[in-house]
Amino acid sequence: MYIYGASGHGKVILDILRLNEICVSGFIDDNSNINTFCDHPVQQNSSVDKLIIAIGDNRVRKFISTKYLDNNFIKLFHPRSIIANDSTINIGSVTMAGAVVNSAVTIGKHVIINSNATVEHDCEIKDFAHISPGSTLCGNVSIGEGTHIGANAVVIPGIKIGKWCRVGAGAVVISDLPDYCTVVGNPARIIKMGNEA
Structure with missing residues (x-):
């Protein structure tokens, strides 16, 4: 290994x-x-x-x-992370200490669920995303490929975040986000748009 x-x-x-x-x-x-x-x-x-x-x-x-x-590639789970039996986690992905992945979650390839992050029921996280320490994805959230959710950020239920976005530390996302954007604040607001991965 x-x-x-x-x-x-x-x-x-x-x-x-x-x-x-x-x-x-x-x-x-x-x-x-x-x-x-x-x-x-x-x-x-x-x-x-x-x-x-x-x-x-x-x-x-x-x-x-x-x-x-x-x-x-292997997938890897810290023994002090909690993962629901009916969640799906793909190859190359890792859950860190204190991470919680609840029921009916789908996690793609090479995703990081960092320390003390919470992923609630029915969320979908696409390949190469990173959910930073202490962040919370409430139920039925969709995270696009390559998106980075900053430390202690919160995404409220039902939100869809596009691919290759950056959500700043401590941000509170209360509306859907398009691809390639950077958001900060509470409530989160777009401060930068891009057009490529």
Whole structure:
């Protein structure tokens, strides 16, 4: 088992793997100046059987995922996260300590549900999204591909957020958001629009 990303997020993933009693052979990182990390060897551009991407940047995580086949990736759950039996979590995704994923949630590939985040019933989170620490998605929320929900943000029930959006820390989202927007505040307001991933 390998971890792609020899940085801070890699430390968290390493801890979750250890708690799940999964043996880690080493790290993979594109920085050729890093030879060891957390007492493990670091390789560059290696071919491995099983790995998980430990990089918080959604676009980078998506790019790295294209280097490997889907069956190379595992999904990973911190033993102190709570996941409903009828929720679906896809490959490459991870839940951190204290995360709660409630009933009938669908989570795509390579999604991060960070520490103490809450995902309520019937939510859908598309590939490469990141739900930051302490944030709350109320029931029946839809999060588009690559979207980042900032720390302690709240999305009220039934909201649809487009792809590759950024929701600022502490924002309260009370209306649907289009693709490629950045929002901040309570209530959340758009401060920037983009047009590409």
